[in-house]
Amino acid sequence: MSTETENEQAETSAAAPLVPEAGQPEAAEEQAAPPAKKPRAPRTQSTAKKTRTVELTLTVTGTAEGEWQAELTQGGKRLLQGLTVPAAAVSRAAAELHEDISKAIETVLDTAREQHRARMEELEAELSKVKAALAELQEG
Secondary structure, X not given: OHHHHHHHHHHHHHHOOOOOOOOOXXXXXXXXXOOOOOOOOXXXXXXXXXXXXXXXXXXXXXXXXXOEEEEEEEOOEEEEEEEEEOHHHHHHHHHHHOHHHHHHHHHHHHHHHHHHHHHHHHHHHHHHHHHHHHHHHHHO
């Protein structure tokens, strides 16, 4: 087996060009010893407490109707999805985080409130019509 290794080494050394090309360093430079490395001073152990960070992403989405959902991911892995969240909880959480976040969410909530008020007024008007029709039928 050692003869095969010697034959392979002989073939590879024979295949190498004997005359260096123009862009290649000369063989004498290639065989020069690498520069001596400076010895490094040993590292001292840090006394600082290492802090592990955990990245969690909470995404809260809302509709114009005031329906809110939350999704929680960690490192691309979805931990929670489609969790229904009350609008009041979203409003409180936004107020705790930052004033600008709270303002943006409150504008969405105000729009939803107005839509619900308008729908409630429509339903109340329809209910009063139905009550009147029912009262008319009972008199007869």
